[in-house]
Amino acid sequence: MKIKYTVLLVLGITFGLLLAACSTPAKPSISVESAWGRPSMDYPTAGGMYMVIKNSGTDLDRLISGKSPACGSIEVHKMVTKSDGTMGMDLVDKPVEIPAGGQVELKPGDLHIMCIMKNENFKVGSKIDLTLTFEKSGDKTVSAEIREK
Ligand SMILES: [Cu+2]
Numbered sequence: 001m002k003i004k005y006t007v008l009l010v011l012g013i014t015f016g017l018l019l020a021a022c023s024t025p026a027k028p029s030i031s032v033e034s035a036w037g038r039p040s041m042d043y044p045t046a047g048g049m050y051m052v053i054k055n056s057g058t059d060l061d062r063l064i065s066g067k068s069p070a071c072g073s074i075e076v077h078k079m080v081t082k083s084d085g086t087m088g089m090d091l092v093d094k095p096v097e098i099p100a101g102g103q104v105e106l107k108p109g110d111l112h113i114m115c116i117m118k119n120e121n122f123k124v125g126s127k128i129d130l131t132l133t134f135e136k137s138g139d140k141t142v143s144a145e146i147r148e149k
Contacts, residue, residue, distance in 0.1 A: 029057030030098060030137040035130060035144035037115065037122065038108075047071070047122050049113040049130060049144055050106045055098040062095035062135040063104075070128040072117025079109050089114070095135065108149075124148055 035051035055061055066074035076092040092111070098104050106112050113130070121128055124146050131141040 026059035026100070027057050028055050028059045028061035028098070028100065028134070028136050030055055030061055030134055030140055032132060032140050032142045035142040037128070037130075037144045037146045038149060039118070039122070039124070039146075040114075045117050047115040047118045047146070048108065049115055050108060051113075051142065051144070052103055052105050053096075053098050053132075054103040055100055058100050059136065060100050061098045061137050063098065063132055064095045064135050065133045066113060066131060067133075068115060068128055068130045070119055070121040071115035072119075074130075075114045075116055076111070077114045078111050098134075122146055 031054045033052045033054060035049065037047050037049040040046040040048055053063065063076070066076075068074060076096055077089040078092050079087055080090050082088050087109075096104060096111070104111070115122060126146050127143050128146060129141055130144050131139050133139050
């Protein structure tokens with residue numbers, strides 16, 4: 001009787017674990033690394049912010065918005081070469097996808113976060129908080145060092 005019970009228990013636990021493994025929904029796991037910013041060279045009221053957004057999870061996530069106490073608002077921009085050969089910035093108006101097991105790098109001359117109407121906290125040598133909101137992972141707040149480059 002005792003052996004039967006143990007076998008049943010072991011079977012039950014095994015089955016339960018299998019079920020748990022199979023029914024675990026895919027989930028993103030977002031981390032924001034190496035965040036920093038610099039005052040914009042072209043726009044005195046703006047600042048560029050750069051970082052690596054990693055997703056070590058099993059589902060994609062999307063960056064949908066951001067905020068910082070040092071910025072009036074936050075936009076996602078991409079540097080582009082215009083038809084006349086000069087560089088400009090385009091507003092990225094759809095969520096940035098962070099693929100499962102992948103990463104998106106925001107860097108100078110490419111995709112970046114623009115701090116619009118920066119205030120006195122956004123200055124070289126200081127650190128500011130930046131909160132990024134992801135569709136599935138919610139808010140992630142990082143500290144970004146402001147430097148020249
Ligand atoms: Cu920009």
